[in-house]
Amino acid sequence: MAEMEAKEQKEEPKKIIHTYPLIRHSDMSEEMKTETMELVVTACEKFSASNEAAAKMIKEEMDKKLGPSFHVVVGEDFGFEIAYECANLLYMFFGGNLAIVIWKC
Incomplete structure (x- = not known):
């Protein structure tokens, strides 16, 4: 019985993996x-092997639709502190641990 309790305590917490887009802010x-979320999903699915290519596609499409000066970061491990135009920021996760930040200066 003590072995069962020790085994339960040693188990690591389970990771929650989201398969849908999750907007954090x-x-x-x-x-x-x-529209932006749909674009991000399309780019991340199309370029699943290259975060750089996905970010480039998102930036180019956002610049065409809403005017220049959008910035995009796609990756798994990063932090950020930015200055941006109000009403032009999106921070989301896709496919579990892939984070996307889009903002306009």
């Missing part, structure tokens, strides 16, 4: 947020 309008 956004101050975009609902319409803009939905």
